Structures are given as C-alpha cells and as structure tokens.
C-alpha cells in the first residue's frame with residue numbers, strides 16, 4: 001500500500017528508461033541530471049521545465065515513439081544560442097503536441113492520487129479544531145470539519161492532495177492567520193471569533209495558493225477554474241432564472257445550499273422538490289431512470305450532463321444547439337432529458353464536477369431512500 005506522497009516512487013525506483021533518441025538507459029528518478037546532460041551533449045536537446053513533468057518515463061517513451069515515426073528535426077523547433085554555431089532542439093510547451101502531452105500526464109497523475117485519496121481508509125489525523133482523533137477516509141474527516149466546525153474546504157470530489165491541504169490549513173491556523181482574509185490575530189479565540197463573525201470560515205476563491213488542491217484546475221489545458229467560473233457568470237446573464245431562485249444562477253457555485261436542476265437554471269433547496277421539478281418540467285424520473293447505476297456512475301452522469309448543458313449541447317444526442325433557449329426547446333421537443341448511453345458519460349473525466357460545490361452531488365446518496 002502506498003500513499004500519495006510516495007506515489008511517484010511506486011512506479012519503480014530502479015527502473016531504467018531508454019533515451020528518446022538512442023538505446024542508452026537512464027534512471028530518471030535517481031539521476032535525472034545524467035539524462036539531462038546526455039540529451040544536451042549527445043542529441044542537442046533541451047527539455048524545458050523537466051523537473052515538473054509528471055511521469056517523465058512516459059513522456060520520454062512518447063517522444064521515443066514519435067521520433068521513430070518522424071525525424072526530430074521535422075517535429076521539434078530549434079533554438080540557437082546567442083553567438084554560438086550550435087542549435088538545440090527545444091522540447092517545451094511552446095509546441096502544442098508537447099503541451100497536450102504534459103497536460104495529459106499531469107491529469108493522469110492527479111487522477112491517480114485522487115483515486116487513492118478517495119478509496120484509502122487509513123487516513124489518521126487529529127481534528128484541526130477539537131480533540132477528535134480521526135481514522136478512516138478523508139471524506140469523513142472533511143465532513144467532520146464541515147459539520148462540527150462549519151469549515152467548508154470543498155467537495156471531496158473536487159479536491160486532490162487533501163493531506164497537504166489540511167496541513168496547510170493547520171499551519172495557517174497555528175500562525176493565527178485567517179484563512180480567508182489572511183489577517184493575523186493575537187490569540188486563537190480572537191481569530192476564531194473573527195472567522196465566525198465575518199463568515200471567513202472558508203478559503204478565498206481569489207487565493208491562487210489553493211489552486212493546486214482543486215481538481216478543476218487540472219481539467220482543461222490552460223484553463224483555470226477562475227475562467228470557467230467567469231464563463232458561468234456569462235451563462236447566468238443569458239438564462240432567465242426563475243422567480244423562486246432568490247440568488248443568481250452563478251451563486252450556486254458557492255456553498256449556497258441551492259440545488260440547481262440538471263437541465264435548466266431552476267433551483268430548489270431540497271432534493272425531493274428538484275426531482276419533482278425534473279419530473280414535471282422535463283418529463284424525466286431521475287431516481288427511477290438511474291436505479292441501475294452505481295454511485296460513481298450517477299456522479300459521472302450528473303457531471304457529464306452539467307458539462308453538456310454548459311456547452312449548450314444536448315446530453316442525449318450530443319447535438320450542439322449554441323444557445324440556451326434553443327437547447328431547452330430541443331430537449332422538450334425531442335424528449336431528450338433522459339439517460340444517454342453509458343459509453344458517453346461513464347468516463348473517468350466525469351469524476352470531476354463541472355461546478356464547485358454542486359449540491360446535487362452532495363445529495364445524490366439520498367436518492368436511494
């Protein structure tokens with residue numbers, strides 16, 4: 001059994017990786033410097049930001065296979081050193097293929113860490129606030145902190161590197177620093193009172209320091225959730241949200257307790273009411289239709305549906321309608337509010353929520369009751 005911190009080593013401390021341009025082998029974990037020197041001296045190759053590439057052996061293998069198909073000079077751009085005659089092949093994210101490759105490797109890595117964190121039941125840690133000693137899943141730990149101490153770090157489906165996140169939050173509190181505004185207080189009781197009164201028991205969405213802990217930041221190449229959230233705001237302007245939604249549509253990306261319909265902007269505060277709405281307005285009995293799906297498939301179905309609706313694309317037939325009104329008309333006319341074929345939604349990428357704090361996901365456990 002290995003934890004996320006030892007994860008990279010688990011892929012083989014002693015395995016050697018063949019160079020992408022010759023038959024020499026290198027231990028990339030222990031002696032990365034030798035490989036870097038080799039590619040530079042022997043092949044005139046520079047790999048930009050090499051120490052931050054996730055799963056470097058896979059990266060090298062990818063290019064090895066590519067250079068077998070086509071010579072390196074036809075794929076990789078060269079740079080010339082000022083004044084020097086020699087030119088170098090420069091493997092960097094300036095090349096789209098390289099950028100996509102690095103992104104995919106990062107996503108794979110993060111997914112594996114998240115999978116481990118979701119399923120590992122041996123997480124031991126004392127509570128950040130009380131004497132409670134936790135042993136079990138990370139999700140239960142986050143729930144304790146949320147339910148007992150009202151600190152919401154995010155839906156565990158959206159989080160990764162949870163251990164590090166909790167240690168970081170702990171260090172902030174130890175330093176008597178508010179998590180939200182970063183104000184420093186003379187003693188614990190004053191800090192506690194400040195965070196409670198000012199509603200600062202949360203992480204600031206503007207705080208880039210926390211970006212790495214939210215899986216949504218790894219989803220799309222070059223796209224952080226800030227951008228996605230901004231797009232959600234635009235979406236909010238286009239749809240006329242219904243009257244009993246007392247907050248703007250975009251607000252449900254925060255922990256508002258509102259449950260938003262899978263197909264339109266309608267909100268309710270309880271799951272029964274949202275199911276009734278989906279049944280009467282969209283002619284779809286969600287609970288019955290998803291009875292055969294397991295818990296994770298339901299999560300993926302919801303995330304998939306959200307993503308498609310966000311893209312103004314029918315989740316059932318995948319026709320792109322381009323605007324919300326047309327999409328709504330299409331869904332109604334074609335009767336396409338239903339469960340699509342599982343090949344389309346039962347994919348690992350839909351483990352990720354489309355929106356942070358999607359209350360629908362929190363409450364999905366209750367469907368079976």
Ligand SMILES: [Zn+2]
Pocket residue numbers: 019020021022023024038039042043
């Ligand atoms: Zn070589």
Ligand SMILES: [Zn+2]
Pocket residue numbers: 127128129130131132144145148149
């Ligand atoms: Zn506690």
Ligand SMILES: [Zn+2]
Pocket residue numbers: 178179180181182183194195198200
């Ligand atoms: Zn504060």
Ligand SMILES: [Zn+2]
Pocket residue numbers: 261262263264265266277278281282
């Ligand atoms: Zn609806």
Ligand SMILES: [Zn+2]
Pocket residue numbers: 314315316317318319330331334336
């Ligand atoms: Zn359709």
